[in-house]
Amino acid sequence: MSTYYQPPKYPASTFESMTPSDETLPVVVVGAGPVGMATALGLAQRGIPVTVIEAADQVSFGSRAICISRHSLEAAGRLGFGEQLEKIVLPWVGGRSYYRDEQVLHFEMPLRDFDVRPPMINVSQSEFEQIMVDTLEQNPLITLYWQTSIAGILRGDDEVTLEVDTADGKRHLRARYVVAADGGRSRMRELAGLRLQGTSYEGRYVIADIHWESDLPAERMVWFDPPSNPGSTIIMHKQPGNIWRIDYQLDPSEDAEIETQEDAIRARITKHLDWLQNDLPWTLEWKGFYSARALALDEFTHDRLLFAGDAAHLVPIFGVRGLNSGMEDAETLAWQLAAVIHGNATRPCCRHTPPSATMRGSRTSPTPASPRSS
């Protein structure tokens, strides 16, 4: 039976606009992805009220990050959801790389007697995020609004007013600071008139999650130019519940539209599993497509708007970056912003909007969707 994780759905949140008489302004976090939620937990831990707005009605579904580093596990522990998380994960310590059918590398990451946590674990980003949502919901300093998306920003000297779209129409939220953690296609970036700079790579990958009760070990396995798929690179990872993540590279001559059809993906995976001498049944649970980018904003701090995670920088996922580097952003941002709010540090400044040029009362109009810079 399939064990593929289906996150629960949440109804649209209803709330009224904040008024000028609201004295205690929260930090507003735009985006309840892992980075936005980790930032919210870190700020709340330091006594700061946080409102998180999330456009979707559930956490992410399907295969995104699956490899979580020891450092992110430590962060999860500090932020109050490590114990729950560690109950459901699959630890691993090493991997193998093959060129054609020959093993060319076997590596093991350090796991010493005094290490409390494994160097790496696998779990779906979906479940990782759901545990974070459950933790947020128990925190009296955090309010999470579902199906609420950012529509406009009005920057002032001492606060920021956000226009948000809700199921009941437009609402306004006031914030001391705004953390833009709304992901790679960040609307916040567009509203602030910012663009990512960097490189998009040619490599295109099909990503699939399959349910397969194989007893192969939970190692990172990579094949370069394997006999099953000559010219391609194939990466396999075991996740909890006998879900296997398979990433394979498309040849530049292949048509992505055809190659991402279910039949084409099944044929390609069958070839590889047959070559591994598999005789067990498997089912395709999820499929996706990925191409690598290395893009970043010149500055992450724009007066009272602070960019974090994929909204601030996109990195190729190979090397388990993305969620893991975003957790580092979140922890750093939370303690530094808390220090500013508590008066223990000076306000972050930036090149693009120096304090003298803050747009008091001027709306950064919701710009038309520009072609994605990513």
Ligand SMILES: Cc1cc2nc3c(=O)[nH]c(=O)nc-3n(C[C@H](O)[C@H](O)[C@H](O)COP(=O)(O)OP(=O)(O)OC[C@H]3O[C@@H](n4cnc5c(N)ncnc54)[C@H](O)[C@@H]3O)c2cc1C
């Ligand atoms: C196929 C794939 C595999 C990956 N594998 C790995 C891996 O193994 N390890 C790793 O560390 N990383 C990996 N990553 C990268 C990782 O998924 C991202 O880096 C990570 O999700 C970034 O988190 P985030 O919170 O910054 O953004 P996101 O996770 O994208 O979250 C942004 C949130 O903002 C919400 N949002 C968007 N627009 C609005 C709006 N207008 N208003 C309000 N809310 C909004 C979105 O609904 C979403 O919930 C992978 C990514 C992909 C695509």
